[in-house]
Amino acid sequence: MDPLILLTGTVLSGILLAACAPLLYRRLGAYAAGLALFPLAIFIQLCLAIPALAAGATWQAALPWVPSLGLSLNVKLDGLGLVMALLISGIGALVIIYGGAYLKGHPFLGRFYSLVILFMTAMLGVVLSNNALLLFVFWELTSISSFFLIGFEHHKANARAAAWQALLVTGSGGLAMLAGFALLGKITGSFEISQWIESSAAVIAHPLAPAAFLLILAGAATKSAQFPFHFWLPNAMEAPTPVSAYLHSATMVKAGVYLLARLFPVFGGLALWPVVVTTLGLVTLVGGALLALAQTDLKRLLAYTTISALGSMVFFLGLGTSLAVKTAVAVLIAHALYKGALFLVAGSVDHGTGTRDIAILGGIGRAMPFTAAAAGLAGLSMAGIPPLLGFIAKELMYETTLESTLPALLSGLLLVANVGMVAVAGWVGYRPFWGQPGQEDLHPHEGSAGLWLPPILLAALSLLLGAFPQLAGKWLVAPAAQAVWQATLSVKLSIWHGLTPMLGLSALTLLLGIGLSAARQRLQPAIARFWHALAKFGPAALYPRSLHTVLSFAAWQTNLLQSGYLRLYVGSIILFTVVLAIFTMARQSIQLVLPTISPPRFYDVILIGIILTAAFLVTRARSRLATMALLGSIGFSIAVIFLLYSAPDLAMVQFAIETLTVILFVLVLYRLPKFKQLSSQSAKITDMLVALMGGILMTGLMLIVSAHNSDAHLARYFVENSLPLANGRNIVNVILVDFRGFDTMGEITVLSIAALGVFSLIKLAAGGKKKRQVPLARGKK
Amino acid sequence: MQRSILLSFAARYLMPLMLVFSVFLLIRGHNEVGGGFAGGLVATSALMLYAIALSPAALRKLLPVEPRLLISIGLLSAFSSGVIPMLAGKPFMTGLWLKSPIPVIGKVGTPLLFDTGVYLVVIGVVVWILLTLAEE
Incomplete structure (x- = not known):
C-alpha cells in the first residue's frame, strides 16, 4: 500500500464520508448499512499488509501541516498500530451493520452513521499518528465523538449528564496529556514519536521526565477508565449498545492502553x-x-x-x-x-x-x-x-x-x-x-x-x-x-x-x-450493599462535588467581573492597558523621546480645535441628539485628518462608518430610555481620570513609536515589497489582504460572530418579553 | 411616519450608482484607494439609504439572498482564497495571480477573491444588524 494512500485513504476520506453519511442515509434508507464497506475495505487492506508488517516493515507518510508548531500529518503503521487498526476497522464494519439493525427506524440513524464513522476515523488517526500533536488532535476528536454518541438519546437527562461527565473527565485528561507532550517536545526538540523513542535515554535522564510521564499517564488513565477515573465508563452505558460495544469496550477506551504501549520504549526505563x-x-x-x-x-x-x-x-x-x-x-x-x-x-x-x-x-x-x-x-x-x-x-x-x-x-x-x-x-x-x-x-x-x-x-x-x-x-x-x-x-x-x-x-x-x-442470588445483595456503603467515599461522589465547586466559582467571578455596566467594562479595559503598558515600559526603561515636530498648518489647528471642543462639549451634552452630533463631528474631523496626511483608505472607511453610525442611531433612537445624567460628581471625576490616563498613554505610545521608528524598516519593507511580492500598489490594502491576510481572516470571522451575537441579543430580548416561559421550558427539557 | 418623496425618488437612482461605485472600489482596491472594507461599507450605506428612504421590507424584497447568507458566502470565499494556493502546492494564503489582466476588472488573483470575501462579510454583517434593528 502506498503510504500516501494510507494517510488519505483511511484518515481523510473517513472525515468526508462522515460528513456525507446523514445525506446518504436519507437517500439510501436501509441500504445505508453499506457504509460498512468503507471500514471493511480498510480492514482488507490491513489484512493484506499483515505479512509485510510481521516481517518488521513499517509504512510511513508525512505531509507538513503547521511546521512552525512542529505539527505534521505524519502517520506510521507498525505492528502495534496494525493490531489496533484491524480491531477498529473490523469491529467498525460489524458495528455499522449491527447499528443499522439495532436502530432501525430511529430518527437519528443517519447521525449515528456519521458519528460512528467520524469516531472510527479519529481512532484510526490516533493509532496511526507518529506526531504527538496530531495524535492529540485525533484523541480529542474521539472524546468529542464519544460525547455525542453517549448523548445520542439527547432528550434523556441521564444521557446528557453521562456525556458531559465523560467529556469532562477524558477532556481534562487529554489536556494534561497535551502538557506532557509539550514537555517531551521541549526535552527532545521534536514532536515525532519515533524521534522520542530514539532519544529515550536523554528523556529519562532529564529532570522533567517524571512530570511529563505523569501528565501523559493522566491522559491515558482517564481515557482507559483507570482508578480513580473509572466512574465515567459505566455511566457512558447510556449510549446505544452498538456504541458501547465499539467505543466503550473494544476500541476507544483502549486508546490509553495504546498510548502507554506506544510510549513504553520512551518511559519504560523510568524508575x-x-x-x-x-x-x-x-x-x-x-x-x-x-x-x-x-x-x-x-x-x-x-x-x-x-x-x-x-x-x-x-x-x-x-x-x-x-x-x-x-x-x-x-x-x-x-x-x-x-x-x-x-x-x-x-x-x-x-x-x-x-x-x-x-x-x-x-x-x-x-x-x-x-x-x-x-x-x-x-x-x-x-x-x-x-x-x-x-x-x-x-x-x-x-x-x-x-x-x-x-x-x-x-x-x-x-x-x-x-x-x-x-x-x-x-x-x-x-x-x-x-x-x-x-x-x-x-x-x-x-x-x-x-x-x-x-x-x-x-x-x-x-x-x-x-x-x-x-x-x-x-x-x-x-x-x-x-x-x-x-x-x-x-x-x-x-x-x-x-x-x-x-x-x-x-x-x-x-x-x-x-x-x-x-451463588449469585445469595451473594449479590451483600456485595451490592457493601459497595453502596462505600460509594460516598468514592471518586464518583467527588465528581459532582468538584463540578459544583468549579461552577459556583465560575458564577461568583462572572458576577464580580460581568457587572453589565458598559462604563465599568470600558474603564477596566483602559486601566488594565495603562497598568500593563506602564509596567512594561518601566521594566524596559523606555525613554520618552520627543520627535522633531514640524510646525502645524492652520487647517491642522482648526481640525484639532474642533475635535477638542467637541470632546469637551460631549461631556456636558444634555440630549442624545447633541451627543451624537458632537461625536460625529469628532469622527469626521479625524477622517479629514486622515485625508490631509495622505491616508485616503482610512478616511474613506472612517466616513462610511460615521455615516452608518448615524443610521444605526436613528434606528434605535426611539427605543432608548430618557437621556439622564446618572453619574455622581465623584464618579465623573474618576471617569475623567481614567479617560485622561488612557489618552496620555496613547499619546505617549505614539510618540515613542514614532521616535523609535526613525529607521522604519518595517514600513520600508512594505513600501518596497508591495508591488513585487504582492502585485499591488495600494500598500494598505496589500497589508490587509496579503501580508497580514491571516489577521484579516480572523477579523472577518470575529465580525461575523459579533453579528450573530447582536442578532440573537435583539431577537432574544424581543422574544423574552413576549413569552417568558420559552427559555425556561427549553432549559427543563 | 411621512416618507419624503424626494428622498425615496433619489434613493432609487442613487443606490445602484453607489453599488456600482462600491464594486469599483473593491476591484481597484489592490492598486488604488479602495478595497473590500471600504467598498463593503459604501455598499452598505447604499442599501441602508434605500431601506430608510423606502422601507426595510422593500430592501428585504430587493436583496436576492438573506444578509446572513452573504456572511457565509464571504467567509467561504475568503477561506477558499487561502486554500486554492494549497492545491497548487503553495502554503496557505499565498497570493496567486493570473498572468495577464482581464479587461475592465484588471489583475485577477486569489487576494481579489479574499477581498471580495471581506466585502461580502462587511455588507452581510452591517445590513443584517441594521435590518434586524429596523424591523424590530
Whole structure:
C-alpha cells in the first residue's frame, strides 16, 4: 500500500464520508448499512499488509501541516498500530451493520452513521499518528465523538449528564496529556514519536521526565477508565449498545492502553514506570472485577469488567518484561473480541426482550438461538476456557505474574479478579439464555440477521484464533509486541503447555468462578450493599462535588467581573492597558523621546480645535441628539485628518462608518430610555481620570513609536515589497489582504460572530418579553 | 411616519450608482484607494439609504439572498482564497495571480477573491444588524 494512500485513504476520506453519511442515509434508507464497506475495505487492506508488517516493515507518510508548531500529518503503521487498526476497522464494519439493525427506524440513524464513522476515523488517526500533536488532535476528536454518541438519546437527562461527565473527565485528561507532550517536545526538540523513542535515554535522564510521564499517564488513565477515573465508563452505558460495544469496550477506551504501549520504549526505563503503572493497573484490575459483582444490568456488568480488563493491560505494561508485553497485547486482542461480542449480545437481548436485568432474564436461549450461540462462545472466551483465545490470554497472565518479583501476591490478586470475570461471564453468557426464567413473560424473539450475525462473527473469531494460536501469535501478537518492545520477540502461543502451575491456577479460577456464578442470588445483595456503603467515599461522589465547586466559582467571578455596566467594562479595559503598558515600559526603561515636530498648518489647528471642543462639549451634552452630533463631528474631523496626511483608505472607511453610525442611531433612537445624567460628581471625576490616563498613554505610545521608528524598516519593507511580492500598489490594502491576510481572516470571522451575537441579543430580548416561559421550558427539557 | 418623496425618488437612482461605485472600489482596491472594507461599507450605506428612504421590507424584497447568507458566502470565499494556493502546492494564503489582466476588472488573483470575501462579510454583517434593528 502506498503510504500516501494510507494517510488519505483511511484518515481523510473517513472525515468526508462522515460528513456525507446523514445525506446518504436519507437517500439510501436501509441500504445505508453499506457504509460498512468503507471500514471493511480498510480492514482488507490491513489484512493484506499483515505479512509485510510481521516481517518488521513499517509504512510511513508525512505531509507538513503547521511546521512552525512542529505539527505534521505524519502517520506510521507498525505492528502495534496494525493490531489496533484491524480491531477498529473490523469491529467498525460489524458495528455499522449491527447499528443499522439495532436502530432501525430511529430518527437519528443517519447521525449515528456519521458519528460512528467520524469516531472510527479519529481512532484510526490516533493509532496511526507518529506526531504527538496530531495524535492529540485525533484523541480529542474521539472524546468529542464519544460525547455525542453517549448523548445520542439527547432528550434523556441521564444521557446528557453521562456525556458531559465523560467529556469532562477524558477532556481534562487529554489536556494534561497535551502538557506532557509539550514537555517531551521541549526535552527532545521534536514532536515525532519515533524521534522520542530514539532519544529515550536523554528523556529519562532529564529532570522533567517524571512530570511529563505523569501528565501523559493522566491522559491515558482517564481515557482507559483507570482508578480513580473509572466512574465515567459505566455511566457512558447510556449510549446505544452498538456504541458501547465499539467505543466503550473494544476500541476507544483502549486508546490509553495504546498510548502507554506506544510510549513504553520512551518511559519504560523510568524508575517511576513500574511502580506507578503496575499499581494503577492492579487497583483497577481488582477493583473493576469486584465492582462488577454488584451489578445486575447486562451493560453495567460488562462495563465494570471492561474496566477490570483495561486495568490488567495497564498492569502488564507496568511490569514491563518482554513476556508481560506479549501478555498485554494478547489480552487486548482477546478482550476486544469477546467483549465486543458480548455487548452486541446484550443489545440483541435488550432488543428481543425489552430488558437487560439479569434478575429477570432467563431461559430465552430457545427463542434466540443465534444470539445465545454468540453469547456462549464469547462467554467461554471471557471465562478463559480452552480452546478460546481468552484461555490463552489467561494462561499468559498467570505465567507473567508467576515469573514476576512478587509471584504470590500478584498471582493471588489476579486470581481474585479472574474469578470475578468468570462469574460475570456466567451471568452474561449463560444465565439469561439457559438459567431459571424469571416471573415475567418476556416474549423473547430473535431479531434480523444484522442483530445476531455481527456478534457471532466476533465470537467465532475468538474461537478461530484460540484454536489456531500459532496464527494469532505469529501474525498479530508478535508484530505488536515487537513494536512495543523495540526488538525481535518470538511469540509461540499454544493451548497445551503440559501440567504447569498456570494450568492449575486456571482450573482453580474456573472452579471458584463457577461457584460464585451459581451463588449469585445469595451473594449479590451483600456485595451490592457493601459497595453502596462505600460509594460516598468514592471518586464518583467527588465528581459532582468538584463540578459544583468549579461552577459556583465560575458564577461568583462572572458576577464580580460581568457587572453589565458598559462604563465599568470600558474603564477596566483602559486601566488594565495603562497598568500593563506602564509596567512594561518601566521594566524596559523606555525613554520618552520627543520627535522633531514640524510646525502645524492652520487647517491642522482648526481640525484639532474642533475635535477638542467637541470632546469637551460631549461631556456636558444634555440630549442624545447633541451627543451624537458632537461625536460625529469628532469622527469626521479625524477622517479629514486622515485625508490631509495622505491616508485616503482610512478616511474613506472612517466616513462610511460615521455615516452608518448615524443610521444605526436613528434606528434605535426611539427605543432608548430618557437621556439622564446618572453619574455622581465623584464618579465623573474618576471617569475623567481614567479617560485622561488612557489618552496620555496613547499619546505617549505614539510618540515613542514614532521616535523609535526613525529607521522604519518595517514600513520600508512594505513600501518596497508591495508591488513585487504582492502585485499591488495600494500598500494598505496589500497589508490587509496579503501580508497580514491571516489577521484579516480572523477579523472577518470575529465580525461575523459579533453579528450573530447582536442578532440573537435583539431577537432574544424581543422574544423574552413576549413569552417568558420559552427559555425556561427549553432549559427543563 | 411621512416618507419624503424626494428622498425615496433619489434613493432609487442613487443606490445602484453607489453599488456600482462600491464594486469599483473593491476591484481597484489592490492598486488604488479602495478595497473590500471600504467598498463593503459604501455598499452598505447604499442599501441602508434605500431601506430608510423606502422601507426595510422593500430592501428585504430587493436583496436576492438573506444578509446572513452573504456572511457565509464571504467567509467561504475568503477561506477558499487561502486554500486554492494549497492545491497548487503553495502554503496557505499565498497570493496567486493570473498572468495577464482581464479587461475592465484588471489583475485577477486569489487576494481579489479574499477581498471580495471581506466585502461580502462587511455588507452581510452591517445590513443584517441594521435590518434586524429596523424591523424590530
